[in-house]
Amino acid sequence: MSIMQIPSIEVEQRISLLQSRLQGDGIDGALFVYPVDIFYFTGTRQNSSLWVPASGAPMLLVRRSFSRAQTESLIADTRPFPSGRELPSLFSAGIRRIGFTFDVMPVQYYTYYAGLLAGREFIDISRMNRELRSVKSPWERERLRVSGKRLAGVFAEVPQVIERGMRETDLAAGVEYRLKKAGSEGNVRARSFGQEMIGLTTSGYRAAVQGGFDGPVTGKGISPASPYGPSLEPIQEGEPIMLDYAGIWDGYLADMSRIFVVGDMSPALKKAFAVACDIQDRLADNLRPGALCEDLYLTAVGMAKRAGLAGNFMGCSGEQVRFVGHGLGLELDEFPVLAKGFTEGLKEGQAIALEPKFMFPGQGVVGIENTYLVTAAGGEKLTILADDIVYA
Amino acid sequence: MSIMQIPSIEVEQRISLLQSRLQGDGIDGALFVYPVDIFYFTGTRQNSSLWVPASGAPMLLVRRSFSRAQTESLIADTRPFPSGRELPSLFSAGIRRIGFTFDVMPVQYYTYYAGLLAGREFIDISRMNRELRSVKSPWERERLRVSGKRLAGVFAEVPQVIERGMRETDLAAGVEYRLKKAGSEGNVRARSFGQEMIGLTTSGYRAAVQGGFDGPVTGKGISPASPYGPSLEPIQEGEPIMLDYAGIWDGYLADMSRIFVVGDMSPALKKAFAVACDIQDRLADNLRPGALCEDLYLTAVGMAKRAGLAGNFMGCSGEQVRFVGHGLGLELDEFPVLAKGFTEGLKEGQAIALEPKFMFPGQGVVGIENTYLVTAAGGEKLTILADDIVYA
Numbered sequence: 101m102s103i104m105q106i107p108s109i110e111v112e113q114r115i116s117l118l119q120s121r122l123q124g125d126g127i128d129g130a131l132f133v134y135p136v137d138i139f140y141f142t143g144t145r146q147n148s149s150l151w152v153p154a155s156g157a158p159m160l161l162v163r164r165s166f167s168r169a170q171t172e173s174l175i176a177d178t179r180p181f182p183s184g185r186e187l188p189s190l191f192s193a194g195i196r197r198i199g200f201t202f203d204v205m206p207v208q209y210y211t212y213y214a215g216l217l218a219g220r221e222f223i224d225i226s227r228m229n230r231e232l233r234s235v236k237s238p239w240e241r242e243r244l245r246v247s248g249k250r251l252a253g254v255f256a257e258v259p260q261v262i263e264r265g266m267r268e269t270d271l272a273a274g275v276e277y278r279l280k281k282a283g284s285e286g287n288v289r290a291r292s293f294g295q296e297m298i299g300l301t302t303s304g305y306r307a308a309v310q311g312g313f314d315g316p317v318t319g320k321g322i323s324p325a326s327p328y329g330p331s332l333e334p335i336q337e338g339e340p341i342m343l344d345y346a347g348i349w350d351g352y353l354a355d356m357s358r359i360f361v362v363g364d365m366s367p368a369l370k371k372a373f374a375v376a377c378d379i380q381d382r383l384a385d386n387l388r389p390g391a392l393c394e395d396l397y398l399t400a401v402g403m404a405k406r407a408g409l410a411g412n413f414m415g416c417s418g419e420q421v422r423f424v425g426h427g428l429g430l431e432l433d434e435f436p437v438l439a440k441g442f443t444e445g446l447k448e449g450q451a452i453a454l455e456p457k458f459m460f461p462g463q464g465v466v467g468i469e470n471t472y473l474v475t476a477a478g479g480e481k482l483t484i485l486a487d488d489i490v491y492a
Numbered sequence: 493m494s495i496m497q498i499p500s501i502e503v504e505q506r507i508s509l510l511q512s513r514l515q516g517d518g519i520d521g522a523l524f525v526y527p528v529d530i531f532y533f534t535g536t537r538q539n540s541s542l543w544v545p546a547s548g549a550p551m552l553l554v555r556r557s558f559s560r561a562q563t564e565s566l567i568a569d570t571r572p573f574p575s576g577r578e579l580p581s582l583f584s585a586g587i588r589r590i591g592f593t594f595d596v597m598p599v600q601y602y603t604y605y606a607g608l609l610a611g612r613e614f615i616d617i618s619r620m621n622r623e624l625r626s627v628k629s630p631w632e633r634e635r636l637r638v639s640g641k642r643l644a645g646v647f648a649e650v651p652q653v654i655e656r657g658m659r660e661t662d663l664a665a666g667v668e669y670r671l672k673k674a675g676s677e678g679n680v681r682a683r684s685f686g687q688e689m690i691g692l693t694t695s696g697y698r699a700a701v702q703g704g705f706d707g708p709v710t711g712k713g714i715s716p717a718s719p720y721g722p723s724l725e726p727i728q729e730g731e732p733i734m735l736d737y738a739g740i741w742d743g744y745l746a747d748m749s750r751i752f753v754v755g756d757m758s759p760a761l762k763k764a765f766a767v768a769c770d771i772q773d774r775l776a777d778n779l780r781p782g783a784l785c786e787d788l789y790l791t792a793v794g795m796a797k798r799a800g801l802a803g804n805f806m807g808c809s810g811e812q813v814r815f816v817g818h819g820l821g822l823e824l825d826e827f828p829v830l831a832k833g834f835t836e837g838l839k840e841g842q843a844i845a846l847e848p849k850f851m852f853p854g855q856g857v858v859g860i861e862n863t864y865l866v867t868a869a870g871g872e873k874l875t876i877l878a879d880d881i882v883y884a
């Protein structure tokens with residue numbers, strides 16, 4: 101299980117693409133403070149701030165650990181974080197318009213920098229940043245292929261973990277144990293404010309309990325303090341068990357879901373599962389450059405409707421989520437989103453998790469999820485494992 | 493393993509204390525958006541915003557899931573999130589000064605609210621919020637006692653998990669498996685920006701690798717993308733193994749560390765371990781109302797210095813952290829902090845993890861950590877287990 105150091109050329113290309121965008125928008129430079137953003141552009145995620153001027157060499161200012169950042173950073177100018185008095189002198193008078201990722205930056209950080217860099221204009225480059233990240237380089241695609249294969253390998257072992265009458269949390273413990281042993285790095289990063297995620301092990305009516313997670317399924321959870329994922333209740337025979345996990349290697353996430361059941365499942369749930377697979381396959385065929393995100397979502401909604409399952413698609417009871425797939429890479433919620441209002445065309449090299457799912461209150465959730473790359477020949481499936489319901 | 497619903501009276505008292513502070517500072521109300529803050533004041537952590545006027549009834553505005561928030565929220569006025577057009581009408585013209593927790597609020601959220609509530613003054617109440625949370629009610633202390641006992645129970649099982657020659661990540665997998673089976677909720681919440689934490693399993697020289705985590709020990713980790721916690725390397729005989737884990741029940745964290753070793757450890761490391769225990773015991777004796785945080789830190793530094801270990805205390809190589817204990821509760825990094833510059837006196841009912849640790853580059857880390865309550869009789873230890881090095 102080798103650790104991949106990011107090649108220098110990767111970071112150079114990423115910075116160069118960012119600089120083109122900054123120049124195009126008339127922004128003099130971008131100042132990043134969010135660890136995942138910094139990792140993407142430097143190869144290290146030590147506690148630091150990254151300054152990328154619209155042209156010229158970037159500069160990494162490290163709070164902690166400087167010694168570690170020195171060994172990991174691919175930015176030539178990596179230095180200890182300056183004092184508040186020194187910091188302004190690093191920004192020339194010609195730098196007037198500075199970009200920040202306001203989607204994740206706390207107000208206190210903004211206030212700190214706005215105070216030191218008084219008189220400048222600060223611009224939200226959250227969207228630009230996410231657009232840049234959404235297209236994966238050939239090197240990144242290879243990382244995602246590795247993550248997809250390894251995650252699928254862990255899912256293939258799940259039948260060995262399932263025992264009749266076990267609690268949801270015991271199954272989760274067994275699955276996460278195997279994920280960790282396989283080297284998955286663990287912290288599932290989501291960019292959206294307030295989202296927490298470890299992985300979903302949920303079954304029966306508990307899977308159909310509504311929740312605040314920004315996905316079709318939240319799970320019942322253990323307590324109101326952690327209202328998602330597995331509960332302490334036992335899994336009953338005939339209940340669909342949904343496992344939805346991300347696996348992370350070298351920072352890159354693959355995401356997949358499968359349905360397991362002890363005993364047999366009702367014909368209605370099996371039929372809905374088949375519809376979910378049909379939707380996935382139809383969309384996967386169309387994960388090609390130029391396909392419109394919104395069209396793919398509407399195709400999925402149309403297929404659910406024709407199957408008589410519109411009210412169960414991606415949630416229920418008027419609390420459905422309005423997407424059927426999401427970009428992923430270093431974070432679980434990258435661009436693009438297959439949702440209404442996303443009118444952009446797909447681009448070669450984007451990574452997308454398709455997750456058509458149906459929710460039946462009191463009974464459970466069925467559906468499927470795989471991670472794909474957008475290619476000219478349609479979606480390349482990375483989570484290589486049969487989609488079928490697994491009878492354990 | 494029963495789930496504790498927060499009693500109504502708890503939430504009423506918390507809101508009442510907040511309102512007193514708001515009135516004292518001439519603030520007309522507080523608007524919370526951070527899930528942990530909302531959970532503390534309402535009993536639910538569904539995706540929502542909470543308005544607490546300086547006097548009168550609070551109002552919880554729920555984005556998702558409203559149905560779930562209705563079953564969990566202890567706020568009488570719990571309603572669906574209004575449209576951007578409706579929202580301003582919920583705030584009367586007399587409301588001029590509005591408090592936000594700027595330590596965690598993203599700039600995009602601030603911009604959204606500042607746009608809708610134009611003409612008002614927005615005030616950072618991060619410090620007030622953390623001060624309120626730092627003193628635990630008798631009900632909360634009982635939750636912390638339960639978490640401390642359960643976490644200690646998992647630590648007591650660790651010798652069954654350790655095997656000669658196992659990789660750090662395999663030990664971590666085994667420990668986290670038992671934590672999950674014991675019902676620990678999993679997401680270790682830290683308030684500080686960019687901090688990620690699952691739990692530390694680290695050993696030998698790897699434990700003494702510097703890192704960006706805001707604690708004395710970071711661990712080597714698996715890759716530069718996740719540079720903390722266990723690595724994929726095998727644990728060698730004679731290397732101190734440090735386990736540092738939080739356990740979470742009903743949202744409340746206990747935090748502890750113990751040292752394990754396969755075979756024997758060098759006399760120098762054993763001596764440093766004994767000094768760490770002496771420091772802990774001295775400070776624990778002084779976890780009494782009125783003791784000054786800074787004094788406790790300086791006492792610890794003085795004891796380390798007299799033992800000839802000043803350069804190894806709480807890190808090394810000029811990258812030491814400048815505290816010896818931290819508050820905890822719903823988050824791992826609550827107030828108070830036992831550090832220089834924290835001149836406040838302790839208060840009855842604060843919860844504090846003491847963690848004196850020594851780092852020896854190339855060799856490893858030794859030290860101890862337990863969670864205590866501040867009482868008139870000195871620290872009440874919650875993580876009830878012997879402090880000794882465990883020879884596995």
